[in-house]
Amino acid sequence: MPAFKLQPNRQVPQSKAGILQWLHKNLFTNFTNSAFTLIALYGLYLIVPPLANWMFFDATFAPVSNAECGRNGACWSYIIEKLDLFIYGFYPPEQIWRPQLLVALSLGLVLLAKLLKNNKVKIIAWMIAIYPIIAFLLLHGGLGLSIVATYKWGGLMLTVVIATVGIVVSFPIGILLALGRQSKMRIIRLLSVIYIEFIRGVPLITILFMASVVLPLFFADGFNVDKLLRALIGITMFQAAYIAEVVRGGLQAIPRGQYEAADAMGLSFAKKIGLVILPQALKISIPNIVGSFIALFKDTTLVLIIGLADILSMVNLTSNDELWLGRSTEGYVFVMMVLWIILYSMSRYAKKIELKYNTQQKN
Amino acid sequence: MSKNIIKIKDLNKWYGDFYALKNINLEVKKGEIIVICGPSGSGKSTLIRCINFLEQFQEGSISVDGTQLSDDMGKIRKVRAEVSMVFQHFNLFPHLSIIDNLTLAPIWVHNESKQDAREKALTILDRVGIRDQAEKYSNQLSGGQQQRVAIARALCTHPKIMLFDEPTSALDPEMIAEVLDVMVELAKGGMTMICVTHEMGFAKKVADRIIFMDEGQIIEESQPKNFFNKPESARLKMFLEQILSK
Numbered sequence: 001m002p003a004f005k006l007q008p009n010r011q012v013p014q015s016k017a018g019i020l021q022w023l024h025k026n027l028f029t030n031f032t033n034s035a036f037t038l039i040a041l042y043g044l045y046l047i048v049p050p051l052a053n054w055m056f057f058d059a060t061f062a063p064v065s066n067a068e069c070g071r072n073g074a075c076w077s078y079i080i081e082k083l084d085l086f087i088y089g090f091y092p093p094e095q096i097w098r099p100q101l102l103v104a105l106s107l108g109l110v111l112l113a114k115l116l117k118n119n120k121v122k123i124i125a126w127m128i129a130i131y132p133i134i135a136f137l138l139l140h141g142g143l144g145l146s147i148v149a150t151y152k153w154g155g156l157m158l159t160v161v162i163a164t165v166g167i168v169v170s171f172p173i174g175i176l177l178a179l180g181r182q183s184k185m186r187i188i189r190l191l192s193v194i195y196i197e198f199i200r201g202v203p204l205i206t207i208l209f210m211a212s213v214v215l216p217l218f219f220a221d222g223f224n225v226d227k228l229l230r231a232l233i234g235i236t237m238f239q240a241a242y243i244a245e246v247v248r249g250g251l252q253a254i255p256r257g258q259y260e261a262a263d264a265m266g267l268s269f270a271k272k273i274g275l276v277i278l279p280q281a282l283k284i285s286i287p288n289i290v291g292s293f294i295a296l297f298k299d300t301t302l303v304l305i306i307g308l309a310d311i312l313s314m315v316n317l318t319s320n321d322e323l324w325l326g327r328s329t330e331g332y333v334f335v336m337m338v339l340w341i342i343l344y345s346m347s348r349y350a351k352k353i354e355l356k357y358n359t360q361q362k363n
Numbered sequence: 364m365s366k367n368i369i370k371i372k373d374l375n376k377w378y379g380d381f382y383a384l385k386n387i388n389l390e391v392k393k394g395e396i397i398v399i400c401g402p403s404g405s406g407k408s409t410l411i412r413c414i415n416f417l418e419q420f421q422e423g424s425i426s427v428d429g430t431q432l433s434d435d436m437g438k439i440r441k442v443r444a445e446v447s448m449v450f451q452h453f454n455l456f457p458h459l460s461i462i463d464n465l466t467l468a469p470i471w472v473h474n475e476s477k478q479d480a481r482e483k484a485l486t487i488l489d490r491v492g493i494r495d496q497a498e499k500y501s502n503q504l505s506g507g508q509q510q511r512v513a514i515a516r517a518l519c520t521h522p523k524i525m526l527f528d529e530p531t532s533a534l535d536p537e538m539i540a541e542v543l544d545v546m547v548e549l550a551k552g553g554m555t556m557i558c559v560t561h562e563m564g565f566a567k568k569v570a571d572r573i574i575f576m577d578e579g580q581i582i583e584e585s586q587p588k589n590f591f592n593k594p595e596s597a598r599l600k601m602f603l604e605q606i607l608s609k
Binding site: 255257258260261263264265266267268271275276279280283357 | 415417440441442443444446447448450452454455456457458467468471472520
């Protein structure tokens with residue numbers, strides 16, 4: 001009988017590297033894959049060079065008039081000329097420092113929150129409580145600042161305001177709805193289900209129309225709710241229903257043992273949900289929550305239908321300027337790039353949080 | 364009879380139409396070690412889960428340390444704060460580090476300061492031999508370590524009673540011993556324990572009374588010596604033959 005012998009540890013064999021090897025493995029494995037690679041390359045050849053020519057090589061970047069821009073390339077002068085409109089809409093030019101200050105302030109607070117060591121939770125909670133008031137005062141006015149009515153808001157600023165309010169307000173409401181849908185109390189469960197299923201069964205456009213056209217019919221004469229506010233309420237209601245469904249998915253993924261362990265300790269319902277269940281459920285739902293926020297951000301462009309001048313509707317408005325006729329393509333490309341940068345950043349940031357809170361695979 | 368810390372009287376429970384617990388009467392003295400065994404589906408787990416009201420029951424009464432269990436959430440939480448439970452599948456909170464798992468209940472249920480809770484938790488982790496794992500997360504530990512953490516978590520609130528729901532059933536054979544060692548330590552320390560387990564060695568060693576259940580009833584209840592050597596009912600004899608011939 002042979003004695004058991006411990007085998008020595010061996011290194012993983014070195015894989016063959018090199019460009020040719022990589023090409024073979026990734027692009028030209030067999031005939032079909034090679035064919036697809038070549039077709040894709042041909043497609044890129046058809047699209048990329050003309051696009052690059054239009055966007056960069058034949059384009060005009062100098063701040064010149066429309067006539068001086070070539071017709072072969074993009075005329076970015078138009079964007080430069082109209083930049084304030086794209087970003088701030090019809091916000092009075094002499095007041096533009098206010099949104100600018102708000103952006104600086106927001107960045108400053110985020111930085112501060114990152115640097116904090118002591119009392120982090122408390123200070124951040126205070127910031128979250130006070131920030132909306134400051135933001136409202138700066139953008140809308142009051143306390144000595146001149147009032148800028150919301151119909152003058154527009155461009156990227158309006159888009160960001162709508163998306164931010166929609167996201168921030170709908171999130172807690174959505175969580176409550178998700179919990180409501182799981183509740184043992186029949187009435188609460190029923191109301192949550194009715195709300196969620198009703199809203200999810202209606203397109204956002206319909207809700208926006210309701211908010212802007214139908215709702216005022218019910219108001220008494222002379223009583224009017226701000227159009228932007230109505231749109232915000234509509235969007236928030238809409239988004240809350242979707243967040244609720246996403247969070248419910250997370251809640252359902254939590255094993256029953258977690259509830260039981262929390263119960264067995266004597267935690268109250270609120271503490272059980274807040275300390276044990278929600279942190280896990282939200283962590284699981286991060287990708288879907290962010291996906292839903294990204295969808296909302298894109299959906300905000302629908303407000304142009306009820307006459308709010310967000311960044312997309314600025315393309316129409318500015319390209320109707322008789323000095324800049326025929327430049328809407330540049331406008332749409334510009335808006336596309338701005339939105340893409342914002343949305344892609346959101347998605348990258350979400351990935352980062354997801355990794356940060358992933359305690360399952362920290363081995 | 365004020366020494367009896369748990370009093371269960373005429374307990375009856377149904378799951379839908381299924382009659383799960385039939386006329387259970389049981390009293391447990393302070394510091395007593397009770398082992399409950401029996402075939403699966405006999406109602407052992409259900410019984411101990413009634414004690415901290417994880418399961419509701421339809422008839423009968425349970426009082427724990429003078430508090431009568433009813434639908435009153437305040438009373439239920441009071442009982443749960445004094446009774447700790449260790450589960451078959453550990454049920455550690457995966458989003459919290461080990462030390463945070465331990466300090467959760469002391470801070471949020473017993474209103475201890477973070478500092479105190481932390482120090483105490485470290486002492487208890489020391490006792491179960493895994494102080495060096497305090498900052499890790501549960502999925503980084505072996506099953507045996509996880510269950511020891513779960514026991515430590517249960518100890519952190521200084522419970523008057525500990526309930527063990529098949530604490531070793533989900534463990535690899537090699538890890539069962541390390542968990543049982545901790546439980547034996549506890550038993551010697553005077554803790555009141557009710558353990559649902561199939562570890563007959565453990566039962567022989569520390570139990571004051573062993574209860575045998577089948578089909579929702581207590582069939583036999585005796586001291587370990589008599590339990591193994593002089594089983595009265597035919598059902599228990601059969602069960603012992605099965606389990607000891609392994």
